[in-house]
Amino acid sequence: LQVTATPAGAHASLTRLEGDGASYAARPTPATFEPLHLGQHRLEVTHDGHVAYMDTVVIGDRNQTVSVKLEPTHRVTLWLFSDPAGAKVSINGALVSQPTNCEVREIPSGPQTFRLTREGYAPLDTIVVVNAVAAIDTLHFALTKRSTPPPPTEPGLTIRSNPAGARITLDGKDTGQKTPHTFSEYSPGAVKLALTRGDCYRRYEATVEVAEEGAVHEATLSGYPSKSYTINTVPGYVEIYVDNGSTPVNASGMPPWKVTLSCGTHSLRLRNDKANPPVDVTLKYAVKPGSSVNQLVLNWKEKRVIERN
Structure with a gap:
């Protein structure tokens, strides 16, 4: 497999999605990977200041060439609106200085984790893929009002x-x-x-x-803060979906990836529809306050989460 990239100076890496999940070290483009096993491989091409490219390449019995054009990384200004307004917002665990409705700047394009809280309303946790093209984007969030018990009828x-x-x-x-x-x-x-x-x-x-x-x-009640982890998968690459999210948290970038989890038990769905056989495994992981763990290795074959400090 030969990989070329624009602009020059990019680095390409390859990971086998079947069998032993072998990885081939990143090398500057134009890059040649040989010899390779037949079957599916995950190709990643990165360059400073550009959005990482990822795709699945099927290696057959003939040589192949993949040409990649990388897009510049964007920093986006977001207008955040909530119904009702006045909600506190955290992005990837960091509290925004102003409540909604508000403007936040220099947010990187790609998947970001949002949490909105407001007195009398249920907390809203969601992952939003920030527009990689527009310089300014607008996000709207609808909060759900909590049911309030009636006041006491007697002293x-x-x-x-x-x-x-x-x-x-x-x-x-x-x-x-x-x-x-x-x-x-x-x-x-x-x-x-x-x-x-x-x-x-x-x-x-x-x-x-x-x-x-x-x-x-x-x-x-005051909750414990969210915790950031570096996260990886073995053996080989699978997509990681947190708490039934629609976008994998490792949709871009090179492993290990970063993920922020709130205190409590989370569902981690590991999926690769293109593997043979396809992978679809769900693991449970409990984030505990005060834990020194900061690395998670998700072993989909053994169906377990490996914790590391």
């Missing part, structure tokens, strides 16, 4: 939290209840409140003053 103590489902402790005693919950006819006075919700949210503590007519306390 007592009502505890609500965002998100709901937090375990309630009052004056050091586990009540066995979860938010939202109303404790009817709760005695007036100060009560020490603690809320816990799994491993991905920090413990919430507050002192609540209960009046004669009762009290309603609204708590916002």
Whole structure:
């Protein structure tokens, strides 16, 4: 296989998608790869300042030539709109300084992970492929309103939290209840409140003053930040889809790839329809707060995730 590229100075690498998943080291173009096994190979061509080229090449019993034209990398200005406005936005785990509706600059083209949060609305997590052609792009996000329980109909103590489902402790005693919950006819006075919700949210503590007519306390739980990983697949290349996303997180660039995951359990679908036989494996991986793991190797053949520091 001979690979030529425009502009000059690019580097080409080749990975076998079948059998042993052998990789051929990157070499400057024009590049020649020989000898090669018959079958499917993944070709990658990269050049500083340009969008990486990736494609599957089927090696037959004759020599082949592939000519690649690389497009310059673009930095895009995004206008972010949400319904309703006023949502906090994180891009690849980094918080944007202004809430929606807002402008953000110097966002690289390609797949980016967005998270939007707003009081009273469910968090929105999504992966968007940023336009690689336009200098300015506009993204619209629709937030889903949370259902709010009705106010108490009698004096007592009502505890609500965002998100709901937090375990309630009052004056050091586990009540066995979860938010939202109303404790009817709760005695007036100060009560020490603690809320816990799994491993991905920090413990919430507050002192609540209960009046004669009762009290309603609204708590916002603070989650642990997302974590970035370098990620690779063995044996050989497969596409990686996170949490049923429609775009593989390794759609561009050379391995290892970068991925940002929030605290909690994620679905990692590994797929290669062109392999023989086709690969379609789903793995589960739990991101834990405080973990020192920063590298993940996804072994689709053994159906396991290998953690490395």
